[in-house]
Amino acid sequence: MNADPFRKLAELTEEALITCKAELSMLPDGNLICWHDKNGRPHYYQAYCDLDGTYRRKGIGKKPAVLQAMARKGYLEAAQDILEGNLAAITQAQAAYVPCDTEHINARLGKAFAGLPTDQLENTQVALVFLGINEDLQRRLVQHEQWAREPYERSQRYPENLTLRASNGTMMRSKSELLIAERLARFQVPYRYEQVIMVGGCEMAPDFTFQDRNGDEFYLEFCGMMDDPGYVEGFKSRRQIYENAGICAWNRMIYLFATGNEIDLEDIDEVIQKKIMPRL
Structure with missing residues (x-):
């Protein structure tokens, strides 16, 4: 888990605040005010103070460029107020935040836990089930595991290339x-590897098949050679x-892209946590 998940958010907020202030410095002085006459028609004015502090107000209803600039200024001033408040809130959150990782969890455990193996408790989803916090999730995980263990038709394409064994025995x-x-x-997360499915009369075998909380199947395709033009053409045909x-990508398919047939661990975890686990 990121030791400081607020850092990037703080940086983006600061950048937006700098941009906002820079544009505000180039806009006209004063504020936009408006009043409506008895017929309901709006009248716009630029209200400002002279160098001697005298309050001034001049009509800008017939000056669309000035009116637009003053309206933009009001918008940016409101945005600046929000950004400054957000930055203060993020700073407070950073000061109070404690990473929910193994190191910090173990630091809060009592002496009774000393010497006990905690590696099996590290996974958040498993921990929630173990503690009985999410009984519905526990029930669904059992169902998904039963589904994954049921016999299914696997692709027989190039069996000689199945040379690597996963920890669950899948080649x-x-x-x-x-x-x-x-x-x-x-x-x-239970899965089926290269399960054969019929799609539009074609026999397809997505890399990984999952079962969602409604019992429907969805898929993950690892596209690992997107730097190879021939591979890309084949991918387009399958897609x-x-x-x-x-x-499709917004329905039952998840694509995980890479080049050189190599994938970053963080990219995998992000897809699992954000696109797969919420459906289980």
Whole structure:
């Protein structure tokens, strides 16, 4: 877990605040005011103070450029107020934040836990189930595990390339797929590898198949050689077959892209935590 998940948010907020202030410095002095006459028609004025402190007000209803600039100024001033408040809140959160990782959790455990293995409790999802906090999730995980263990048709394509064995015994084709499988196991996500499905009359075998909370299946395709033009063309053809059947990135398909058939561990974990686990 990121030791300071607020750092990037603070940086983006500070950048937005600097940009906001820079634009404000170039806009006209004063504020935009408006009043409506008895017929309901709006009348716009620029209100400001002279160098001697005298309050002034001049009509700008017939000066669209000035009116737009003053309206923009009001908008940016409101944005600045929000950004400054957010930055203060983020700073307070940073000061109070404690990472929920193994080190900090163990530091809060009593002497009774000394010497006990805690590696099996590190996964957040497992910990929630173990503590009985999410009984519904526990029930669904059991169902997903039963589904994953049921017999299913696996792809027979190039069986000689199945040379890598995952911790659950599944034979796989690439180190990247093996890494994905082990991270799925780490997060206790049941899956089927290269399950054959019929899509628009075509036999397809997505890399990983999952079962969602409604019992429907969804898929993960690892596209590991997006730097290879020939591979990209093949990917486009497969994607079109899926999309013609309504299986797309915004529905039941998750694509994980990489180059050189290598994938970053953080990218895998992000997909698992943000796109797979919420559906279980």
